[in-house]
Amino acid sequence: MSEPSLAKIAYQTLQQGKGLLGIAHKEISTKLMGFLVPEAIPDTSHITKELLLDLRKSIKDLEEIDWYDAERGLYPKNLLFEAPWIEWFLKYPLVWLDMPSTWSRRKDRNIQDLPHSINKEIYPDYYLQNFHHQTDGYLSDYSASIYDIQVEILFNGTADAMRRRVIAPLKTEINKYFPESNDSSLKILDLATGTGRTLQQIRSAFPTSELTGLDLSASYLKQASKYLNNGENELVQLIKGNAERVPILDQSFQAITCVFLFHELPGKARDNVIKECYRLLQPNGVLILADSIQLSDSPEFSSVLENFHRIFHEPYYKNYIKDDIDLRLSMNGFKCINSDSFFMTKVWSAIKA
Numbered sequence: 001m002s003e004p005s006l007a008k009i010a011y012q013t014l015q016q017g018k019g020l021l022g023i024a025h026k027e028i029s030t031k032l033m034g035f036l037v038p039e040a041i042p043d044t045s046h047i048t049k050e051l052l053l054d055l056r057k058s059i060k061d062l063e064e065i066d067w068y069d070a071e072r073g074l075y076p077k078n079l080l081f082e083a084p085w086i087e088w089f090l091k092y093p094l095v096w097l098d099m100p101s102t103w104s105r106r107k108d109r110n111i112q113d114l115p116h117s118i119n120k121e122i123y124p125d126y127y128l129q130n131f132h133h134q135t136d137g138y139l140s141d142y143s144a145s146i147y148d149i150q151v152e153i154l155f156n157g158t159a160d161a162m163r164r165r166v167i168a169p170l171k172t173e174i175n176k177y178f179p180e181s182n183d184s185s186l187k188i189l190d191l192a193t194g195t196g197r198t199l200q201q202i203r204s205a206f207p208t209s210e211l212t213g214l215d216l217s218a219s220y221l222k223q224a225s226k227y228l229n230n231g232e233n234e235l236v237q238l239i240k241g242n243a244e245r246v247p248i249l250d251q252s253f254q255a256i257t258c259v260f261l262f263h264e265l266p267g268k269a270r271d272n273v274i275k276e277c278y279r280l281l282q283p284n285g286v287l288i289l290a291d292s293i294q295l296s297d298s299p300e301f302s303s304v305l306e307n308f309h310r311i312f313h314e315p316y317y318k319n320y321i322k323d324d325i326d327l328r329l330s331m332n333g334f335k336c337i338n339s340d341s342f343f344m345t346k347v348w349s350a351i352k353a
């Protein structure tokens with residue numbers, strides 16, 4: 001076996017550092033919550049030593065594949081080190097300052113603590129909640145400004161590595177079904193794009209393609225625009241809208257991605273989004289979905305999945321982890337359905353029949 005290069009060691013060290021920070025943050029904040037608001041402590045399943053070892057191995061495997069995909073040129077290696085580090089560093093104290101209000105919502109089971117200024121009529125009911133007990137739900141600039149750091153902490157620094165797992169199937173299927181296309185003729189849509197972290201990864205892999213992101217949150221789109229449309233690269237189009245009814249013409253895209261949305265939707269809405277993807281894709285268009293792993297293919301992590309919806313307000317997660325997404329895809333006209341899991345993320349690829 002060959003020695004790892006310096007760059008690989010740097011990547012592994014960065015990931016380890018992020019992992020340790022994530023663990024330390026969660027340990028300290030949980031202790032503080034137990035001390036200050038013991039009623040907010042959720043009833044969770046015990047995580048055994050064996051399970052911890054399995055989780056660690058699964059993170060290592062994720063890092064290996066992330067490095068391997070960069071090494072074989074699917075995306076540039078510098079993407080593995082990229083993040084708005086200074087901004088995250090400066091915003092990190094806000095995450096701590098935000099905690100007491102999160103604990104109080106958790107204690108009071110208050111899940112509809114949203115800004116008074118929003119027009120509730122323009123959003124679906126399922127959306128008007130404090131997912132993860134987060135302040136303002138998805139509906140304020142403040143929430144958008146700390147979301148990425150919260151996700152990094154939650155996943156011990158692996159969030160982008162998991163998002164990047166959409167790139168290999170995206171490239172493989174596009175090369176297979178659109179062999180004549182070059183990068184600049186490709187149109188790719190990212191549904192529920194949030195603050196744009198997934199689009200940022202995709203743009204590094206498809207630098208000249210026409211990219212569009214859609215989300216229901218104007219605040220999250222503003223944050224995405226700040227990161228993505230900074231004048232250095234091709235303009236990314238960002239649209240405020242519901243992924244169940246996208247305001248774009250039929251067959252507009254060769255590929256669609258959708259990352260970490262499905263676990264936050266009721267079953268019917270998941271179906272509606274899949275139908276929209278079918279409508280928006282050209283024949284043989286490529287759909288890549290990524291979301292939480294599910295019980296059927298990761299039974300060894302069942303207590304982690306169980307704890308996730310006990311700790312965070314995730315009203316549709318319990319249903320999602322048992323949902324047959326393959327069946328939903330095939331019932332809605334998709335073929336060649338494949339899936340694979342990477343740490344906490346499962347990635348599906350499917351082709352419009």
Ligand SMILES: C[S@@+](CC[C@H](N)C(=O)[O-])C[C@H]1O[C@@H](n2cnc3c(N)ncnc32)[C@H](O)[C@@H]1O
Binds near residue numbers: 127198264
């Ligand atoms: C867990 S976040 C994931 C964001 C992003 N894909 C990422 O990787 O970080 C879920 C996102 O879905 C958006 N969302 C939820 N329901 C939606 C819907 N029906 N249509 C469009 N966006 C939706 C939220 O506003 C939020 O930005």
